[in-house]
Amino acid sequence: STTESLYQQIGGEQTIEEITENFVYEIEYDPVILEYFAGSDIERFKQKLSEQLCMVTNGPCEYTGDSMSQVHGGMNITESHFNRTVDLLINAMNKAGVSHRHQNRILAELAPMRKDMLYK
Numbered sequence: 769s770t771t772e773s774l775y776q777q778i779g780g781e782q783t784i785e786e787i788t789e790n791f792v793y794e795i796e797y798d799p800v801i802l803e804y805f806a807g808s809d810i811e812r813f814k815q816k817l818s819e820q821l822c823m824v825t826n827g828p829c830e831y832t833g834d835s836m837s838q839v840h841g842g843m844n845i846t847e848s849h850f851n852r853t854v855d856l857l858i859n860a861m862n863k864a865g866v867s868h869r870h871q872n873r874i875l876a877e878l879a880p881m882r883k884d885m886l887y888k
């Protein structure tokens with residue numbers, strides 16, 4: 769129904785967990801992007817990312833992580849590396865069975881955060 773949240777439409781917590789697991793897997797197989805995560809706590813990343821995905825899809829979650837500019841500041845993320853990371857997220861969503869229509873809605877929610885991450 770039209771009153772269902774995007775979170776419910778994609779399959780709720782289980783799908784969010786799958787996207788997150790798949791995304792980390794994709795990152796682990798991408799030497800260029802993996803380098804950024806060399807000193808990172810991957811369990812924390814998974815937890816905060818799944819909260820964020822849940823929140824932007826209007827699920828029953830609160831994002832308890834840091835702001836996107838705080839987190840990504842100092843990494844000097846290039847446009848090319850940003851786009852590469854989005855491709856990994858798309859792979860992760862495809863493998864989790866998220867439809868392209870729903871993927872576009874999720875990416876549209878994340879798009880405004882881009883300016884907080886690039887070249888900072």
Ligand code: HEM
Nearest residue numbers: 804805808809813816817820833834839845849850853878
């Ligand atoms: C779609 C765009 C992106 C989103 C939605 C996103 C989201 C997040 C979130 C929610 C966290 C966890 C924050 C926390 O721990 O409080 C995080 C951490 C991180 N992100 Fe991103 N991110 C994106 C793009 C990127 C890109 C392009 C890179 C690098 C190429 C990157 C590198 C990292 C790294 C290395 C961490 C871990 C930081 C740490 O260890 O403290 N992210 N990201």
